[in-house]
Amino acid sequence: MKLDQKEVAALLKEMAVLLELQGENPFKVRAYENASRIIEGLSGDLEEMVKTGEIMKIKGIGSGIAEKIKTLMETGHMPEYEELKQITPPGLIEMLKIPGMGPKKIKAVWEKLGITTIGELEYACKENRLADLPGFGVRTQEKILQGIELLKKFKERHLINEARAEAELLYQALKDFPGVIRSQIAGSLRRWKETVKDIDIVASARDEDRMKIMDHFTSLPSVETVVAKGETKSSVVLKAGMNADLRIVSDEQFPYALHHFTGSKEHNIAMREHAIKLGLKMNEYGLFRGDENIPCKDEAEIFHQLGMDFIPPELRENMGEIEAALEHRLPNLVTMDDLRGVIHVHSNYSDGVNTIEDMARAARELGYEYLVLCDHSKSTYYANGLDEKRLMEQHAEIDRVNKLFDDFQVLKGTECDILPDGSLDYDNDTLALFDVVVISIHSRFNMTEEEATQRIIKAMENPYATILGHPTGRLLLARDGYPLDMHRILDAAADLGVAVEINAHPQRLDLDWRFGKYAKEKGVKLSIGPDAHRTEGLLDVVYGLHIARKGWQEKEDILNCLSADELRAFARRRR
DNA sequence: GCCGTTTTCGGCCCGACTGTTTTCAGTCG
Secondary structure, three states: OOOOHHHHHHHHHHHHHHHOOOOOOHHHHHHHHHHHHHHHHOOOHHHHHHHHHHHHHHHHOOHHHHHHHHHHHHHHHOOOHHHHHOOHHHHHHHHOOOOOOOOOHHHHHHHHOOOOOOOOOOOOHHOOOOOOOOOOOOOHHHHHHHHHHHHHHOOEEHHHHHHHHHHHHHHHHHOOOOOOOOOEEEEHHOOOOOOEEEEEEEOOOHHHHHHHHHHHHHHHOOEEEEEEOOOOEEEEEOOOOOEEEEEEEHHHHHHHHHHHHOOOHHHHHOOOOOOOHOOOEEEEEEEEEOOEOOOOOOOOHHHOOOOOOOOOOOHHHOOOOHHHHOOOOOOOOOOHHHOOOEEEEEOOOOOOOOOOOHHHHHHHOOOOOOEEEEEEEOOOHHHEEEEEEHHHHHHHHHHHHHHHOOOOOEEEEEEEEEEEOOEOOOOOOHHHOOOOEEEEOOOOOOHHHHHHHHHHHHHHHHOOOEEEOOOOOOOOEOOOOOOHHHHHHHHHHHHHHHHHEEOOOOOEEEEOOHHHHHHHHOOOOEEOOOOOOOOOHHHHHHHHHHHHOOOOOOOOOOOOOOOOHHHHHHOOOOO
């Protein structure tokens, strides 16, 4: 039975949830959560590592979990998991999503009242049956009902561009409000996670100003309901359907609070464990030796006090960044200023809104040196893909536009479809006309993992393929990608010298950043592509850039950092 | 369940807020 590491990771995560609902030792629960994350981010052959026992050398995986993974990979079963699954009604897992319902309360309503679904829970609240349980009361009951309402009304996660827009509104309303000294957006938004659950903002102020800032925050026009309101922390639900938290600390405490609320939780735990090793204590208010705070004026000083280089927020996922910071081998992450060209945009020759000239002017305006125009190929008839005849017209238009500038150029590219059998949508004579060929899948999503992986590898073997576009085809919060063995794809990309796209559209962000380190280890070049269908879409590059940073990418790893001529040469060298 | 520059046992990050309690448990991040 073949299980990939994603499936093993998912099973370990679920194991953690099941154990938690059984009231197991919280540290045991954490052990499973950690193991899940480690396996998910593992680069290397999991099956091999399990077989050789190599896996136990990784911090966080001991004999117990290693043994369970071994059994799972050999037999396809994990008896402990299956037993727990047997005795745990699935509705209990759903209940964890209700704000205010944790494992203890769920266990209580299950054991005392026999409640196993959210529907039953809602009914029981309305019948006033929860109020008499020990540790519960009328207020608890109301809160749970409210939580169920919120759950029904709002999605759990939000796209990064939508959350950033809301966060920016709150931040603008707060940053110059009287009494606010420093303020910043923190949380997963600052770490540039591809989707976010809520918005976190940290501010500093004098004690006597705090309450009026909280009053201001909780009564902003985008706020729908106030969930909690205290002197240091307030929590609201926005009309846009997401939660937002504001924390206020003193200005001396601001750097520590900013670090704390930037997270991730896993990163913070690991940081504190490291602090303890140095005889220090760390929390959101300071870095303490005994009772004495070690003063730090910004985040960088906190890291330096702990013997580390500054860790950029994107890397704070406890996926090796702390060790790297201690050994002074953090990557020098790629920046917006390093990007010289925009790769992968559409024009009105296929399904874009704007003309080639519009797109070129907009890209030039943003400071880029070149644009790689990649309209669709002939099979994507729904997107007005170009047949050979219209392609010639388009190339003539590109030549015309290129005469308009002496400091900017449009390169001839295509987003050429990968057909179901892995061949490309243009013949090689036609492909030879392009400077850059992006190849992507837009049809037949329902293949098996093996078929889809083969299909893509075969397409990459074509010597005219330059970049694999949006490799999984996922649409965040809407559609999973087709199943792929991404490690094999990246291995093949490395062998063949094909680059892989980080599609920067906020609904894609595909290649997933979790594969960034693996791609880097293998020497696969990545390309940041906004996939823009109108001039405004060029701004999406920023999302792709930060996803690249999250995947540990440096300037040398990114195709967009090449000059136009270097990019042409990159494409030519495998023809 | 994991881990060890005191340790193979006894710890395991830390604090705010809420609601149920008269000093604390549960949840959340």
